[in-house]
Amino acid sequence: MGRRHSGKGSVISEDSRPQTVRELGEFALIDRLNAGREQAAHVLLGPGDDAALVAAPDGRFVVSTDMLVEGRHFRLDWSSPVDIGRKAIAQNAADVVAMGARPTAFVVALGCPADTPVSLVEGIADGMWIEASRAGGSIAGGDLVRSEQLVVSVTAFGDLGGQPAITRSGAVAGDIVAVAGELGWSGAGLAVLTGDADRTDPGFTYALATHRVPQPPYAAVIDAFGTHTPTALTDVSDGLLADLGHLAAASNVAIDVHSAALTDPELTALAELLDADAAQWILAGGEDHAFAGTWSADVALPAGWRPIGVVAAGSGVTVDGAAPTAGTGWESFRGADATPTGDER
Amino acid sequence: MGRRHSGKGSVISEDSRPQTVRELGEFALIDRLNAGREQAAHVLLGPGDDAALVAAPDGRFVVSTDMLVEGRHFRLDWSSPVDIGRKAIAQNAADVVAMGARPTAFVVALGCPADTPVSLVEGIADGMWIEASRAGGSIAGGDLVRSEQLVVSVTAFGDLGGQPAITRSGAVAGDIVAVAGELGWSGAGLAVLTGDADRTDPGFTYALATHRVPQPPYAAVIDAFGTHTPTALTDVSDGLLADLGHLAAASNVAIDVHSAALTDPELTALAELLDADAAQWILAGGEDHAFAGTWSADVALPAGWRPIGVVAAGSGVTVDGAAPTAGTGWESFRGADATPTGDER
Numbered sequence: 103m104g105r106r107h108s109g110k111g112s113v114i115s116e117d118s119r120p121q122t123v124r125e126l127g128e129f130a131l132i133d134r135l136n137a138g139r140e141q142a143a144h145v146l147l148g149p150g151d152d153a154a155l156v157a158a159p160d161g162r163f164v165v166s167t168d169m170l171v172e173g174r175h176f177r178l179d180w181s182s183p184v185d186i187g188r189k190a191i192a193q194n195a196a197d198v199v200a201m202g203a204r205p206t207a208f209v210v211a212l213g214c215p216a217d218t219p220v221s222l223v224e225g226i227a228d229g230m231w232i233e234a235s236r237a238g239g240s241i242a243g244g245d246l247v248r249s250e251q252l253v254v255s256v257t258a259f260g261d262l263g264g265q266p267a268i269t270r271s272g273a274v275a276g277d278i279v280a281v282a283g284e285l286g287w288s289g290a291g292l293a294v295l296t297g298d299a300d301r302t303d304p305g306f307t308y309a310l311a312t313h314r315v316p317q318p319p320y321a322a323v324i325d326a327f328g329t330h331t332p333t334a335l336t337d338v339s340d341g342l343l344a345d346l347g348h349l350a351a352a353s354n355v356a357i358d359v360h361s362a363a364l365t366d367p368e369l370t371a372l373a374e375l376l377d378a379d380a381a382q383w384i385l386a387g388g389e390d391h392a393f394a395g396t397w398s399a400d401v402a403l404p405a406g407w408r409p410i411g412v413v414a415a416g417s418g419v420t421v422d423g424a425a426p427t428a429g430t431g432w433e434s435f436r437g438a439d440a441t442p443t444g445d446e447r
Numbered sequence: 448m449g450r451r452h453s454g455k456g457s458v459i460s461e462d463s464r465p466q467t468v469r470e471l472g473e474f475a476l477i478d479r480l481n482a483g484r485e486q487a488a489h490v491l492l493g494p495g496d497d498a499a500l501v502a503a504p505d506g507r508f509v510v511s512t513d514m515l516v517e518g519r520h521f522r523l524d525w526s527s528p529v530d531i532g533r534k535a536i537a538q539n540a541a542d543v544v545a546m547g548a549r550p551t552a553f554v555v556a557l558g559c560p561a562d563t564p565v566s567l568v569e570g571i572a573d574g575m576w577i578e579a580s581r582a583g584g585s586i587a588g589g590d591l592v593r594s595e596q597l598v599v600s601v602t603a604f605g606d607l608g609g610q611p612a613i614t615r616s617g618a619v620a621g622d623i624v625a626v627a628g629e630l631g632w633s634g635a636g637l638a639v640l641t642g643d644a645d646r647t648d649p650g651f652t653y654a655l656a657t658h659r660v661p662q663p664p665y666a667a668v669i670d671a672f673g674t675h676t677p678t679a680l681t682d683v684s685d686g687l688l689a690d691l692g693h694l695a696a697a698s699n700v701a702i703d704v705h706s707a708a709l710t711d712p713e714l715t716a717l718a719e720l721l722d723a724d725a726a727q728w729i730l731a732g733g734e735d736h737a738f739a740g741t742w743s744a745d746v747a748l749p750a751g752w753r754p755i756g757v758v759a760a761g762s763g764v765t766v767d768g769a770a771p772t773a774g775t776g777w778e779s780f781r782g783a784d785a786t787p788t789g790d791e792r
Contacts, residue, residue, distance in 0.1 A: 123780050124780045126780075127780055128780050131780075146507060147612060147614070150697070151546065151612075151614050151615050151616075151681075151697070152511060152542045152543075152545035152546050152615070152680075152681055152682055153509045153510055153511035153542045153543055153545070153546040153548070153603075153605070154509070154510050154511070155507055155508075155509055155510075155546070155607075155612050156507065156508055156510055157506065157507050158503035158505075158506055158507055158508050159506055160503075161502065161503055161504055161506060162491060162500055162501065162502050162503055163500075163501055163503050163508060164498045164499070164500055165498055165499050165500075165501055165552075165554055165587065165588065165602075165604075166497060166498035166499070166554075166588065167554040167555070167556050167588065167589060167590050167600070167602060168556065168590045169556035169557070169558050169590050169592045169594075169598070169600060170592075171558055171592055171593065171594040171595075171598075173595075174592065174593055174594065175592070197497045197498045198497075198498055200497035200498070201496065201497050201498040201500070203498070207510075209510055209511075209512040209602055210512070211512050211513065211514035211600045211602075212514070213514050213516055213598060216780050242510065243510065243511065243512065244512060245512050245513045245514050245600075247514045247515075247516055247519065247520070248516065248519055248780055249514075249516040249519065249596060249598060250516075250518075250595060250596045251594060251595045251596055253514070253516075253558060253594060253598050253600075255512070255514060255556045255590075255598075255600035257510075257512060257554060257556075257602040258498075259510075260498070262500075267492060267496075267500050269492070269496050270496050270497070271496075335497075336496075336497055337497055352495070352496070435468050435469045435471075435472055435473050435476075435561045435593055
């Protein structure tokens with residue numbers, strides 16, 4: 103597993119089964135996971151002591167934590183270990199960026215059964231390091247325990263660079279609503295994985311890749327800090343309408359989304375192949391890890407952002423002035439919309 | 448569950464089963480868990496946005512993360528939800544203090560089955576808030592997801608107050624080794640829980656309480672910062688010999704422990720009742736969440752610390768000059784010493 107990993111991952115025990123974490127042991131596995139890693143500049147002291155030490159030059163730090171559970175947030179038959187590691191870091195880095203901060207470091211706790219192949223854990227760690235580096239940080243520390251089910255818990259840190267945090271609560275009537283990043287493609291990938299379509303069809307490649315490894319446009323947000331600062335900002339993870347709903351509620355405003363600004367001809371073509379509704383994926387698909395923000399109408403939108411609606415007095419989110427018909431997004435424990443794995447455990 | 452919690456915990460669904468997290472839903476449960484909580488001074492922005500914001504007046508922060516898994520690190524038939532929450536925070540706070548930092552804040556990710564009673568999650572959260580307050584911080588944010596097994600992942604933060612971090616690597620030959628906090632009583636409690644003894648015997652109360660809720664002597668360490676700073680410091684969680692072994696290895700020194708300084712007549716009496724070896728509990732029991740440090744021999748030990756051995760040139764840990772006969776402590780995935788739950792999943 104882990105394509106760039108066939109060397110380390112090919113350690114085989116005597117009877118030619120893959121080596122398990124029980125066979126290697128916790129401390130040896132931790133040593134192997136940390137070997138040869140280069141910490142980012144903000145990590146002043148990495149793994150190996152009771153705790154890590156991270157720079158917070160701003161005198162404050164932004165922190166977000168998310169837990170990913172096998173069968174619920176990812177499936178090993180759908181995603182490679184590297185994909186899972188990248189996604190776990192990406193969704194946490196996106197939360198940090200959505201507060202107006204630059205990611206600096208991450209800590210990770212991983213639980214897995216004792217018979218888990220060492221190569222699987224190594225693949226997840228490799229994916230985490232790849233995405234942490236892309237976001238601007240590194241893995242400063244972690245914990246490794248035995249559990250019945252594979253569970254990954256990531257905590258991400260960011261630095262505000264002396265600027266105020268950009269919360270969800272600053273939108274005012276008259277602001278423009280804009281998004282950066284892909285919407286609906288993760289939902290399309292999930293539809294391919296849960297449906298009867300031939301997953302190897304090249305027409306599905308982009309949707310599948312987007313579902314497996316979201317690509318939050320960190321730079322589109324970070325480059326806008328200070329010069330084109332939004333009045334409110336959030337990451338789009340529960341689904342566009344759900345996350346705009348959280349933003350509208352926090353800001354005590356209404357938001358109207360213009361469906362024409364959200365159409366995506368390629369996604370529409372894909373939806374027709376699958377007899378699905380592209381608008382549903384775009385408005386409520388979830389796991390996009392795009393960003394949505396609001397700007398004063400007299401401010402030019404920064405690069406990478408496209409207008410999709412307006413802020414008005416009132417409450418709630420409408421589409422073209424009407425109550426949305428699509429589902430309202432992801433919520434744990436409910437069986438409803440957008441269950442990432444399509445099952446109901 | 449959670450004795451101080453019978454009010455909120457007694458919500459009953461129509462058919463008089465306890466309300467489950469599926470019935471209440473993620474967002475309503477998060478609202479309930481956060482209702483009425485007062486954040487500590489370092490938490491500048493608590494739950495409710497994409498991420499939290501925590502003060503780091505030192506310009507750096509200490510961070511440690513630990514995952515606790517049901518059946519592996521705690522059992523619901525052995526500990527109350529409040530106990531589990533307290534223990535989860537205590538072991539992370541101890542790691543932060545063991546770096547020379549004062550705890551400031553915590554973030555928590557919790558995974559549980561959808562049929563988990565709401566009152567159980569509330570009890571864990573109550574325990575977390577109790578212990579976070581005792582350690583000097585509060586719960587700044589978190590995540591709540593569905594999983595097959597109850598899993599709690601805590602990340603703890605601390606501030607160094609302008610002082611250097613106290614690592615494991617500063618011990619030098621000639622230093623005194625000292626400990627603060629209880630040793631062996633958590634192991635004794637585990638022996639009661641895994642053995643045939645009558646758990647309701649009042650003679651076991653203290654051992655059981657210590658196993659269920661460790662009491663790291665935060666103040667004994669924090670009060671020593673600056674005036675009686677140790678040369679090296681660690682928390683005792685894997686077992687005294689194992690943790691001193693990590694410290695000795697990091698410092699490139701040898702440590703000799705004086706068994707006479709570690710005898711505990713009450714624990715010896717308890718061990719005789721259970722036909723057990725008190726020295727094994729003290730040297731290798733694990734989960735003590737005490738602290739071990741080293742000081743120059745010409746510095747007075749701060750209050751709350753007792754000398755137990757000496758640092759010398761060389762490597763490894765000895766007891767009264769000889770190789771220890773007791774097990775060497777806790778390691779995940781191995782079946783060996785001190786499996787907290789006594790099973791082998």
